[in-house]
Amino acid sequence: MSVVSLRQQHAQTAAEVSALVHQAVAAKAHIEVKSVGKTYHAKTGPVTALEAIDLTIHRGEIFGIIGRSGAGKSSLIRTFNRLEDVSEGQILIDGDDIGRLRGAGLVGLRRRIGMIFQHFNLLSSQTVLENLALPLKAAGHKRADIEHRARELLALVGLEGKEHVYPSRLSGGQKQRVGIARALMLEPEILLCDEATSALDPETTQSILSLLKEINTRLGLTIVLITHEMAVIRQICDHVVVLEQGLVVEQGPVWQIFGKPQADATRSLLAPLATQLPVDLQQRLKQTSAGGQAVIELVYDGDSAREPDLGAIAAALGAHVELLHGSIDRIQGHAQGRLLVATAAPENRITQFLKNSRLFSSAKVVGHV
Ligand SMILES: Nc1ncnc2c1ncn2[C@@H]1O[C@H](COP(=O)(O)OP(=O)(O)OP(=O)(O)O)[C@@H](O)[C@H]1O
Ligand SMILES: [Mg+2]
Structure with a gap:
């Protein structure tokens, strides 16, 4: 039974929904990170960005990654779609070691994984429709199919009628909606979000988070989300991992990590949420x-x-x-x-x-x- 139908049939309270989601996803690891290390070879010498990372991200969950600047969050997420290769260890997706993929296998992997970015990365010389069409064009789809899919997704992200508009005419929130639609064009099963709401005002952030949650529930996508905004994690993530200087310092269900943070890094990240004495x-x-x-x-x-x-x-x-x-x-x-x-x-x-x-x-x- 899918998570969605479980929710609809039985869920009474938020606690029950949460328990059901975890039961439903517990059995199925989607992304497994096994003893992963990453060292960059910069001109100034080697830089160790990740060390001995072990994580399991379950199918259908929203998984948050937090940590101070330079902790290794982007490095980690970029190994999931092989934008970066690991230096040690393995990344398994559905049990397959993605490090072995070459050529067509690697192209296939990247189709299964969509990504959105802080600064949207839209092509300014192309309309919204053309931006959305790019990934499908490259994959050799027919023009009519591409347009059909683009219109469907623009409706999903609340941008009907914006097909022929150029990105410069869109607000930040609208640009990110285009980014999300573009990431979904190839019907991925995983969506990676690197600080996707960091350039947006609080109200727009809320609307993008609701959209991500809707995509997660309606399309059953696994979402991996990096953010420096703890409120984002609190609002939509199921599990969270805290990175500090390339290491996992703690991980678990959001309520547990937020309720009883063990590591100093976590406590300092959460400090802005703690209420001071009036x-x-x-x-x-x-x-x-x-x-x-x-x-x-x-x-x-x-x-x-x-x-x-x-x-x-x-x-x-x-x-x-x-x-x-x-x-x-x-x-x-x-x-x-x-x-x-x-x-x-x-x-x-x-x-x-x-x-x-x-x-x-x-x-x-x-x-x-
Ligand atoms: N291409 C690269 N070459 C050399 N060093 C790099 C490269 N990319 C990242 N690093 C280094 O690796 C470490 C981790 O960087 P990363 O970008 O993963 O951190 P982050 O947690 O995403 O930080 P931020 O919150 O600032 O985005 C940092 O020390 C960074 O300087
Ligand atoms: Mg980063």
Whole structure:
């Protein structure tokens, strides 16, 4: 049964959808990266971009790659369609070692893998239709078939009627839609996206992400996505890998990596998402308890046994609880975030409460107000 029909038939909640997607894709590895190393031989000497990378990307999932600039993200993704060859190890697609492909085999591989880029890479002297036609023309398709497919895809990406427009007349978001349509012309099974939304404003980013998600669900494409925007990963990826200086520092389901980042690199990438203490609270916060209420920070890392339950918190403290600040997000059906609550509960009761790990992932008193 396909992921899509599974979703439609049974899915009730986001958590169920997420579980079903993972069940459905768990069995089928699409891209396997086995002990991959990549060294560039620059004029200044060898540069090691990737070392001993092991990864499995499953069919039909959206897989995110994050890491600081120079971490090796582009180098890695470019080995999937042999824009770069690995220096060590193997890339398997559907179990086949793509390193062995030559001539027609390599052309076939590149047809199975579409790619979109940060700066769209459209030919400015060609219309939208001509840009879309290029990959099919090169593959020897008939003009009528090419036009038919191009019109179908322009409808899919929401650009009907733009066939004869030149790229310079399009907005960034529209250009990326053309880029996506062009990448889909050869009916690929994998779509590689290298910072595909980085040149777009937040609203346009949202619309492109929705489009990618739709393509993933409707066409069943496996999508591999590099981004420096953590919000993009949080929104549409199933799994994520964090690269640091050419090494995998952690990987797993997005909710797990975002909820409990283990590596320093991950924590610093996620830092912009973490909510700081609001300024007014910071100014009011005292470290002595004299006469005030304790401010408790409660962290939820997405473990579904510990959903934010204010009633249970108040009951455990045996006192009134005031919610001062907080944000809870839901990633793949898991509640994650942080709440700041104030309570006048006595100190011994708070000490007892802080040991009650059933109610939160971690908690501490950050001061008094
Ligand atoms: N063609 C090349 N020749 C030599 N060194 C290269 C080449 N391409 C990349 N590198 C080096 O390999 C390392 C990884 O580069 P890569 O472009 O994969 O990083 P990245 O994670 O995509 O970074 P960014 O976020 O800036 O795009 C860097 O040290 C880079 O300078
Ligand atoms: Mg890059």
